[in-house]
Amino acid sequence: MSSLREGIISLLIQVSAEEEIRNNLDIPLFETGLIDSMGMVELLVQLEEKLHISVSITEFTREEWATPNLIIAYIESLGAVHES
Numbered sequence: 612m613s614s615l616r617e618g619i620i621s622l623l624i625q626v627s628a629e630e631e632i633r634n635n636l637d638i639p640l641f642e643t644g645l646i647d648s649m650g651m652v653e654l655l656v657q658l659e660e661k662l663h664i665s666v667s668i669t670e671f672t673r674e675e676w677a678t679p680n681l682i683i684a685y686i687e688s689l690g691a692v693h694e695s
Contacts, residue, residue, distance in 0.1 A: 615662070619683050622657045626650050636679040651676065664689070 623632050627645040632638060640646040646654065651671065658664040664686055676682050 615687065616683050618662050619658070619686060620679060622654060622661065623679055623682070626654045626657065632679055636683070638679065639677055640679070641673055641677060658686070 620633055620636070623640075623646075624630055627640070627650060629645050632645070638645065652668065655666055655668060655671065658666060666686070666689075675685050
């Protein structure tokens, strides 16, 4: 597992306080209540602070960020410049 991928998963677990995310990367975060809108804002802040990945709140959509796998894919699509 890449360090970027692992970092994102760790942040999701931290924000949601749910270890199950590590075992099920397709778990629907909003539908299950694991993350709400405040949790997503916290995730965006943590992504920038800990992984140096800047995602504007205006770029965020629930559909694109519905599961851990979708979040990882979106961030990976931003390019290697964010992996530093």
